[in-house]
Amino acid sequence: MVITVTLNPALDKTLVVNNFAVGEVNRVQAARDDIGGKGLNVSKVLKEFGIQSLALGFLGNNLRDRFEKDLDTKGIDHRFISISSGTRTNIKLVDEKKRTFTDINEPGGAITPEELEEFLTLFQQTIKKGDLVVLAGGVGEGVPITIYKTLTGLAKRKGATVVVDAEGKLLGEALTEHPDVIKPNEKELSTLVGRTLQTEEQIVQAIKEIQEMGIDNILVSMGSEGSIYLTPNGAYRAEGLQVPVKSTVGAGDSMVAALVYSILNERDDINTLALAQSAGAASVMLEGTKACNLSQAESLMERALMKIRRI
Ligand SMILES: Nc1ncnc2c1ncn2[C@@H]1O[C@H](COP(=O)(O)OP(=O)(O)OP(=O)(O)O)[C@@H](O)[C@H]1O
Numbered sequence: 001m002v003i004t005v006t007l008n009p010a011l012d013k014t015l016v017v018n019n020f021a022v023g024e025v026n027r028v029q030a031a032r033d034d035i036g037g038k039g040l041n042v043s044k045v046l047k048e049f050g051i052q053s054l055a056l057g058f059l060g061n062n063l064r065d066r067f068e069k070d071l072d073t074k075g076i077d078h079r080f081i082s083i084s085s086g087t088r089t090n091i092k093l094v095d096e097k098k099r100t101f102t103d104i105n106e107p108g109g110a111i112t113p114e115e116l117e118e119f120l121t122l123f124q125q126t127i128k129k130g131d132l133v134v135l136a137g138g139v140g141e142g143v144p145i146t147i148y149k150t151l152t153g154l155a156k157r158k159g160a161t162v163v164v165d166a167e168g169k170l171l172g173e174a175l176t177e178h179p180d181v182i183k184p185n186e187k188e189l190s191t192l193v194g195r196t197l198q199t200e201e202q203i204v205q206a207i208k209e210i211q212e213m214g215i216d217n218i219l220v221s222m223g224s225e226g227s228i229y230l231t232p233n234g235a236y237r238a239e240g241l242q243v244p245v246k247s248t249v250g251a252g253d254s255m256v257a258a259l260v261y262s263i264l265n266e267r268d269d270i271n272t273l274a275l276a277q278s279a280g281a282a283s284v285m286l287e288g289t290k291a292c293n294l295s296q297a298e299s300l301m302e303r304a305l306m307k308i309r310r311i
């Protein structure tokens, strides 16, 4: 079974405001709401790829019905611990004229020690040998920075495969328990190694250092520039695909979903990277935090394969 964890979900409110002007009254041209948060976005894409997952995490009563109804409609299994604080709403500002994409993310409600304990029990009871666990996104106040380390350790000891997509100390701590796959973006990677990374060589050097710590597979996403994938078989560079961009939100999550799909389907490295790249590009072609489907991603595969080289 695939299990995704979203400890700080968000209702993503995408607002299209063309020629957005700071300090002025701005008018919204189009708006949409999507249930989001990184783990949930992975579950949404996996469902579109024909893979069922169980989504776990925390939800506040303010948005519980909204999230659960949406997940039920989409046919995604879910078990979210109720929290006494609220689930956040994140604003995603799209300016189609200036071609800018701005995220304004709320911190999310605080988690009490009892709620955290309830989640840990649920996680321990749920994970079984052979499961594939995705730990993704930030956490609210009250959740220790070592949470992904704890969850990775628990899952690995049960014989599950673990994918982590997080930033800063959350990711740094998780590395000590050797997740199987991580997907930092360039900025997150730079924070992780504590230095600026400007060239392809510098990025490869940084991920090789992380691989030496016992993390076999590392996919570094680089926005429109594409990505770099390091596995035990070698390093590969995928140049970015040029596509019309509607929203960049969730592009990284689509890549993570493609990685999970590829692991389950035992794809080789090049086809894994090509699908991840295609899923990221298919996702930016859609509004808001809409999930891409498999045929949208596969329609870009040929172009993606042509842009991959061993480095
Ligand atoms: N402007 C773009 N044009 C084409 N492809 C893009 C663009 N932005 C992102 N992508 C695709 O999506 C992938 C992931 O993007 P990015 O590196 O921005 O992820 P991220 O920072 O993890 O995003 P998020 O946290 O919003 O999910 C890229 O590697 C690329 O394949």
Ligand SMILES: O=P(O)(O)OC[C@@]1(O)O[C@H](CO)[C@@H](O)[C@@H]1O
Residues within 6 Å of the ligand: 008, 010, 012, 035, 036, 037, 038, 041, 090, 103, 105, 136, 137, 138, 139, 249, 250, 251, 252, 253, 289
């Ligand atoms: O604040 P976090 O947890 O780092 O990121 C949250 C978030 O920006 O990530 C997703 C896109 O990847 C969105 O659905 C969501 O709003």
